[in-house]
Amino acid sequence: MRVPSLERTGLLACILYADQFYRVAGFSPSSHVKKESNFINNEIRPRTKIGSTAVVVNGSAEKVDQETLAPPEIRLNVPEKARTVTSVCTSGTLCTQSYMDDIEGAPFGSFVDYVLDDNGNPVLLMNEMSMHTVNIQKAGEGVLVTLFAQLGGPTSSGQPAHGQDVSRCSITGTIAKIEPTAEDWDVIRMRYGIAHTYADQVMDSPKFHFYRLVPTKIYFVGGFGVSSEWVPPEEYTAATPDILAKESSRIMGRLNRDHAEDLLLTATEILDVNEVEKVRVTGVDRLGMDMRVTSRVPRRKNKLLTDEFRVGFRIPVISVEDAKSEILKVFQEAWEKKNGVTWGDDEIPGADVPVLKTAEDNLM
Known part of the structure; x- marks a missing residue:
């Protein structure tokens, strides 16, 4: 399944994106967005990719695109x-x-x-x-x-x-x-x-x-x-305090309460975690969000592991609305990957979302 280009969708894409943006302000159920505008996030997402510095995904360091600059900073110091x-x-x-x-x-x-x-x-x-x-x-x-x-x-x-x-x-x-x-x-x-x-x-x-x-x-x-x-x-x-600090707890509460399915898809499709039991957002700031993922150990179904991940925004946000939009982009791309959507040149949705494993459960 391929996504239409912006040139082909024209004004319709702009109208649908505007509709999505105002829904984001209230964190409306993302299933509604998926039905109306599966292609939108492809067209508005920044085209800069993560650079050649190693980024940790699921505990292993992987090299990314050698042609671009260094990856964005995705964690507050x-x-x-x-x-x-x-x-x-x-x-x-x-x-x-x-x-x-x-x-x-x-x-x-x-x-x-x-x-x-x-x-x-x-x-x-x-x-x-x-x-x-x-x-x-x-x-x-x-x-x-x-x-x-x-x-x-x-x-x-x-x-x-x-x-x-x-x-x-x-x-x-x-x-x-x-x-x-x-x-x-x-x-x-x-x-x-x-x-x-x-x-x-x-x-x-x-x-x-x-x-x-x-x-x-x-x-x-x-x-x-x-x-x-x-x-x-x-x-x-x-140091400068984070611009989202006074609203982060409200954003986290809304995400954990209303977006359980989206968080599960993000864990399985973006973070590549299998046998996921529970996912919670534990932090949100101008550079990204922190997620705590509990999963079952393969071949030991009664054993649970809890790991911490950082899902970065491609660009720092400057407002609460920007943060909500960036988060919904991640959710959208996780849904698209799950449903076999591809972008131009067979690019896989979510492939360039910056991800870092920040803590690993080693108690086996």
């Missing part, structure tokens, strides 16, 4: 991930050293709100009578504290996630009061008032003060069983 966590979250747990009788020297955790300054440093508005503020004042200048924040819970925007399967970040550093003479004083007040509506009522009180936490150590954890790494503060400061 760790500093970007850490900066994304602290940018999306507006609250966290502040850990100070207690000076209270009977627990002196013990870690003391407090729930606090914060915003980030332009360098990614957390800024907190704290009452001078709060226990954590008292601990900081008694410790004196140069005291080290730790702020912990994680995605998906009540301390971040977006739909809540549960358990340890979320990204989190711990920032340890020195904390000090910000004086009204600070260059970014007005910016901090405005930023804090927007993020925390109650702040306008208390930030002018003599009992409340802004404090800035300047990192000396940063620790990032990607989730349960996922990579963890120390992040150099200078790399964290230079």
